[in-house]
Amino acid sequence: MSRIISGIVGGVPLAAVPGSATRPTTDRVKEALFSRLDALGMIARARVLDLYAGSGALGVEAASRGASTVELVESEAKAAQACERNARTVNDAVSRRAVTVHRSKVSSFLERVPPGPHWDLVLMDPPYPLGEDPLAAVLGAVADRLAPDGLVVVERSARSPEPSWPDGLVRYGDRKYGETRLWFAEPAADGREAADGEGGSAVAGARA
Structure with missing residues (x-):
């Protein structure tokens, strides 16, 4: 059973999505991701958007760790119900919505x-079968709504390209965990090239 790893409700089990309509992020990948986001200062007081949320595991983890607001977006009925729970x-733990x-x-x-600059951190865990063109279209829309010092994280199969x-985003780095690869991107700036995955970006001090 998956759980909230850390923060105000750390250790609490997560409501799962019945059946196999979604592919939950493993606790191992989630812990590695949030350790990195914590190190980058990208969670505390952040406005977070969790797309293709599934059970909402990534978004509620961010909320538990101190994000200011979290929005979960999920179209499948049973998954959306798990998000609500x-x-x-x-x-209930933080006494606010x-x-x-x-x-x-x-x-x-x-x-x-x-x-407009609606979100500081966007977490995306699309279904692996989602094609590259639809994913690129969503990333283009996200780029237009990301804060200038924001960050986008895309979870994909390690076998996916x-x-x-889009023009508004540039790769910040990536990390591979078994069959999963996490891609990190940030708002593009004139003259900025894709990072080598180790830093030098403005996001490192975004919420320091």
């Missing part, structure tokens, strides 16, 4: 949000 666990759930397709949700980054 897990959001309620965190919201830190986590909100949107039952919606990702593309439709993003279309309803006007361009690097995502096609």
Whole structure:
């Protein structure tokens, strides 16, 4: 059973999605991801968006660790219900509505949000069968709604190619964990080249 790893509700089991409609991020990958995000200062007080949320495990982990607001976007009915249960666990613990759930397709949700710096951290765990072109279209919409010092994390199969980054995003690095690869990207700036995966980026001090 997956759990919230750390923070105000650390150790609490997560409500799972019945059946096999989603592919949950393993606790090993989640722990490695959030250790890195903590080191980058990307969680505390951040506005977080969790796309293709599944059970909401990534978003509620961010909320438990001190994110200011978290939005979970999931279209599948049973998964959205699990999101609601897990959001309620965190919201009850912090005595406010830190986590909100949107039952919606990702593309439709993003279309309803006007361009602007809405989120500091965007977590994306799309279904592995999702094609590269639809993924690129979502990344383009995300780029138009990301804060200037924001960060995007995309979880993909280790056998999938690097995502096609839109003009508004540049690769910051990647990490491989077994069959999973995490891709990190940040807002593009004039003259900035893709990082080698080890740093030098402005995001390292974004919320220091």
